[in-house]
Amino acid sequence: MTTRLEKEIKREIEIAGALYTVTMSPEGVRIVPKGRRKGREMSWQSILSGDAELAEQLRISVDAYQR
Numbered sequence: 001m002t003t004r005l006e007k008e009i010k011r012e013i014e015i016a017g018a019l020y021t022v023t024m025s026p027e028g029v030r031i032v033p034k035g036r037r038k039g040r041e042m043s044w045q046s047i048l049s050g051d052a053e054l055a056e057q058l059r060i061s062v063d064a065y066q067r
Contacts, residue, residue: 008025012034019034028047032039046052 005026008023010021010023013020013022021032021034023030028041028043030039030041042052
C-alpha cells in the first residue's frame with residue numbers, strides 16, 4: 001500500500017561527490033546543492049507530459065552547438 005504525498009519530504013543524496021537536498025512535495029520535485037537555496041525544480045505535470053525530457057534534450061543540443 002502506498003502513502004499519499006501530502007507534505008514535503010526531504011532527503012539528502014550524494015551525486016559525483018557533491019551533496020544535494022531532494023524535496024518531494026505535492027507540487028513537484030526540487031533538487032538543491034546542500035547549503036544553498038536555489039536549485040532545479042520541476043512540477044509533476046511537466047514530468048508526466050514529457051516536458052522534462054524535451055528540455056533536457058534541448059539543453060544537450062544547445063551545449064553541443066556551442067562547442
